[in-house]
Amino acid sequence: MSTHITRRKMITLATSALMLGAGLAQAQQIALLNVSYDPTRELYQEFNAAFAKYWKGKTGQDVVIKQSHGGAAKQARAVIDGLEADVVTLALAYDIDAIHERAKLIPADWQKRLPHNSAPYTSTIVFLVRKGNPRNIRDWNDLARPGVEVITPNPKTSGGARWNYLAAWAYALAQPDGSDASAKDFVTKIYKNVKVLDSGARGSTTTFVERGIGDVFISWENEAFLAIKELGPGKLDIVVPSLSILAEPPVTVVDKVVDKRGTREVATEYLKFWSTPEAQEIAARNFYRPRAPKVLAKHAEQFVNVKLITIDDVFGGWQKAQQIHFNDGGIFDQIYVK
Amino acid sequence: MATAAVGLRAGAARFEANTATRDPVWVKGLVLFLGLAFFSLFLLLPLIAVFVEAFRRGWGVYIAALVEPDAVSAIKLTLLTAAIAVPLNLVFGIAVAWAITKFDFRGKQMLITFIDLPFSVSPVVAGLIYVLVFGAQGWFGPWLGEHGIKVIFAVPGIVLATVFVTFPFVARELIPLMQAQGRDEEEAALVLGASGWQMFRKVTLPNIKWALLYGVILCNARAMGEFGAVSVVSGHIRGLTNTMPLHVEILYNEYQFAAAFAVASLLATLALVTLAIKTYVEWKAAPSTPPAEAP
Numbered sequence: 001m002s003t004h005i006t007r008r009k010m011i012t013l014a015t016s017a018l019m020l021g022a023g024l025a026q027a028q029q030i031a032l033l034n035v036s037y038d039p040t041r042e043l044y045q046e047f048n049a050a051f052a053k054y055w056k057g058k059t060g061q062d063v064v065i066k067q068s069h070g071g072a073a074k075q076a077r078a079v080i081d082g083l084e085a086d087v088v089t090l091a092l093a094y095d096i097d098a099i100h101e102r103a104k105l106i107p108a109d110w111q112k113r114l115p116h117n118s119a120p121y122t123s124t125i126v127f128l129v130r131k132g133n134p135r136n137i138r139d140w141n142d143l144a145r146p147g148v149e150v151i152t153p154n155p156k157t158s159g160g161a162r163w164n165y166l167a168a169w170a171y172a173l174a175q176p177d178g179s180d181a182s183a184k185d186f187v188t189k190i191y192k193n194v195k196v197l198d199s200g201a202r203g204s205t206t207t208f209v210e211r212g213i214g215d216v217f218i219s220w221e222n223e224a225f226l227a228i229k230e231l232g233p234g235k236l237d238i239v240v241p242s243l244s245i246l247a248e249p250p251v252t253v254v255d256k257v258v259d260k261r262g263t264r265e266v267a268t269e270y271l272k273f274w275s276t277p278e279a280q281e282i283a284a285r286n287f288y289r290p291r292a293p294k295v296l297a298k299h300a301e302q303f304v305n306v307k308l309i310t311i312d313d314v315f316g317g318w319q320k321a322q323q324i325h326f327n328d329g330g331i332f333d334q335i336y337v338k
Numbered sequence: 339m340a341t342a343a344v345g346l347r348a349g350a351a352r353f354e355a356n357t358a359t360r361d362p363v364w365v366k367g368l369v370l371f372l373g374l375a376f377f378s379l380f381l382l383l384p385l386i387a388v389f390v391e392a393f394r395r396g397w398g399v400y401i402a403a404l405v406e407p408d409a410v411s412a413i414k415l416t417l418l419t420a421a422i423a424v425p426l427n428l429v430f431g432i433a434v435a436w437a438i439t440k441f442d443f444r445g446k447q448m449l450i451t452f453i454d455l456p457f458s459v460s461p462v463v464a465g466l467i468y469v470l471v472f473g474a475q476g477w478f479g480p481w482l483g484e485h486g487i488k489v490i491f492a493v494p495g496i497v498l499a500t501v502f503v504t505f506p507f508v509a510r511e512l513i514p515l516m517q518a519q520g521r522d523e524e525e526a527a528l529v530l531g532a533s534g535w536q537m538f539r540k541v542t543l544p545n546i547k548w549a550l551l552y553g554v555i556l557c558n559a560r561a562m563g564e565f566g567a568v569s570v571v572s573g574h575i576r577g578l579t580n581t582m583p584l585h586v587e588i589l590y591n592e593y594q595f596a597a598a599f600a601v602a603s604l605l606a607t608l609a610l611v612t613l614a615i616k617t618y619v620e621w622k623a624a625p626s627t628p629p630a631e632a633p
Contacts, residue, residue: 033575041592068574069588082474082483083491083573103474202591230593 029062030266035085037072037159037249038200039223043286044089050282051273055266063266071200072159073098079105079254086258086267089251091159091201093117094318096252105256119248120274121288124308125160125167127239128208128217128224135215139241140171143216144189151196151214153204155326159249160201162326164218167245169325170309174243188335209236220247221303225287246308388606391599403589403597404604411577412585412601415493419568419581420561423500427557431508432550436542439516440524450513456505464502465570468495491573496581499567504557511553512546519545548623552616559612563605 036044048065055063068075068083072091079085080103090096093111100106111118129137135148143150153161165187172178172186195214198204201223208217209227216239219227224238251271258264273279280290284299296303315321325331353359393400403409434453438446456464470476472489482489489495523545527537543550565583572579580588582605589598 066575066578068576070574078491078573080475081469081490082472082479082488083575084488206591 029064030263032063032065032086032263032267032270033068033084034065034087034089034270035068035075035079035083036089037075037091038069038202039160039205039220039226040089040249041067041069041202042226043222043283043288046282046286047273047279050278051270054273054276054278055269061266063270065270069202071153071157073157074199079103084257084261085254086261086263087251087253087271089249091247091249092162092318093248093250094162094322095159096250097318099254103256105254106252107255110252111250113252114271115275116291117248118250118252119291120251120271120279121249121283121290123247123249123288124221124244124306125163125241125247126219126221126224126244127241128219128227129215129237129239131235131237133237133239137216137239140168140190140243141186143168143193143218144186146193148193148216149195149214150190150193151204151208151217152194153201154197154199155332157199158201158204160220160223160247161204162321163220163245163247165325165332166311166315166321167241167243167309168218170245170314171241171243173314174309184331184335187331191336221289222287225302240304240306243307243309246310385606388599388602391595392603394599395596399596400600403594403600406597408577408580409585409597409601412580412582413604415496415580416562416582418493419497419500420558422497423504423561424554424558426501427504427508428550428554430505431512431553431557432546434509435512435516435546438513440521453506453509456503461499461503461564461566462570465499465567468498468502468571472498490571491575491579493579495571496568496579499571500561500564503564503567504560507557507560508550508553511549511556515546515549548619551619552623555612555616555619559609562608 034044034048044065044067048067052063052065055061068078068085070078072095075083076088076090076095076098079088079099088096088099096106096110100108100110114120127137127143129135135142137143137148142148152164155161155165168187168190169183172183173180175182196204196207198207201220204217205219205223205227208214208219209231217224221238224236228236228238251274253264253267253271255264258267274283275292277292277295280292280295284290284295284302287302289303290296290299311318311321315324323330353361404413434449437443438450469490471478472482472495473479474483474490476490479490489498523541524537527541528534532540563583564581565587568581569584572581572584574580574584574588576588582601586598586602586605589595589601
């Protein structure tokens with residue numbers, strides 16, 4: 001008798017499994033997959049809703065945008081390994097370059113297809129400290145002081161972490177007697193103070209904010225603002241250093257995927273939607289620096305005017321920076337194992 | 339395992355009755371205290387914390403977190419994965435245990451060792467194996483891509499990874515039991531004219547049913563709770579390839595602590611139900627197995 005029950009149960013299970021599978025497979029509307037980096041969860045939630053409304057008004061079609069988030073390098077790796085992203089919106093150009101180099105899913109000149117180096121908004125790197133700034137952290141050199149506990153993600157897997165690292169390097173270079181050797185010394189001192197190296201920016205935020213580890217968290221400006229907003233003011237302060245880096249997180253359509261899925265038009269429109277005032281306003285509301293001068297002017301008090309260097313000026317572009325600093329055996333490997 | 343529990347109880351009573359073998363009171367107290375303290379601190383407290391956090395902002399928030407579309411999709415995917423992985427491992431488990439205990443062949447020891455592979459391999463490696471084999475840059479990736487078959491970053495990949503990590507549970511439960519039972523009863527059935535299928539249904543299955551059920555329960559618990567291997571092959575697409583454990587992590591990272599703990603509490607409840615069924619199975623199995631040694 002017990003065998004009967006088991007058999008019947010198994011048949012029911014199998015049928016329900018099939019039905020579930022079918023339910024997952026058939027979708028009525030157009031679906032896009034946006035593979036993004038770690039801190040943009042809230043940003044794209046709002047942006048996707050706005051675009052869906054815009055697209056419905058323009059074409060009458062329902063569009064659903066699915067999101068995947070994680071460390072930028074890890075996400076790029078997933079796309080290379082076959083994650084079918086219609087668009088990728090990552091932390092830095094190098095990770096998108098990797099999609100061209102390793103899988104040829106996009107052309108080499110992908111970054112020239114949209115205005116502003118295909119980066120619809122910018123951000124920069126700031127410090128998040130405990131309320132009242134008890135360790136008196138004012139600038140990058142305070143991070144190298146002995147005994148200061150620093151939180152930053154792993155540059156090997158996180159795009160944000162690479163911006164952090166390069167901003168520290170650029171600061172050291174900009175000092176009166178700055179050289180590559182002095183910069184290396186300086187960055188080594190900072191990484192000696194690093195307590196926890198998470199794989200993505202959001203992981204580091206929870207380490208610093210939730211678990212209360214560390215004195216200072218080197219963070220995306222947007223992530224720092226968001227942490228303060230989510231966890232209530234009065235626990236954390238933002239410190240803007242004297243010099244930082246202009247972070248340009250770029251976006252692109254993944255050509256091979258959109259051509260295969262027949263979604264090129266809607267995916268292209270999705271990214272072009274970034275240049276509308278509405279989308280720029282969404283960026284500003286989520287603490288990303290908008291490109292549109294009017295929107296930026298409106299939020300001027302939120303975004304402190306800080307001296308920003310660029311990757312191209314100081315490091316000769318991402319390819320070069322990656323090769324020298326972050327590839328296996330690069331400078332980061334040398335300083336972090338020491 | 340169930341017999342061992344019965345034997346343990348009888349043994350304990352015998353030791354207690356005799357002054358020569360009875361432990362001093364303070365030893366008993368200390369061991370009991372250590373055991374219970376450890377249990378409360380590392381198992382009970384976190385479990386309670388999950389439920390406290392889940393209900394911190396009230397029933398409304400709790401329910402909302404569970405009926406939210408992405409959560410529903412995660413719950414469905416978790417159940418679907420278990421519904422495929424567990425029956426598959428049930429069949430594989432019986433087949434492997436049968437092969438090992440009823441036949442003699444070369445490389446039998448090797449096979450027994452390989453069954454344990456998923457226990458000794460880190461789940462991350464288990465996931466990466468599938469990415470290397472089925473990923474776009476992997477061995478079969480290009481062929482799969484041409485034929486429009488998605489394995490990695492889709493439901494099949496998640497099921498594959500889950501089958502891999504849960505493979506040993508059923509076989510591991512069955513092999514020692516079937517080894518102890520030997521082949522005599524099956525041989526008798528065959529001699530008396532039973533067909534192979536009759537022998538399996540009327541002799542083998544009744545003999546192994548409790549161990550089988552026990553293995554299935556453990557297998558199911560792991561299938562629903564697996565994080566590492568599934569995380570590697572999932573692609574983390576909300577509403578499509580997130581299982582419950584992955585969804586918990588996402589919610590936590592999005593500052594939605596109440597929702598994260600709500601889903602976690604559901605996962606914990608599933609585990610508790612599984613444990614309750616397991617205890618029932620053990621209790622039920624105990625009287626039906628004859629005592630190991632005759633008095």
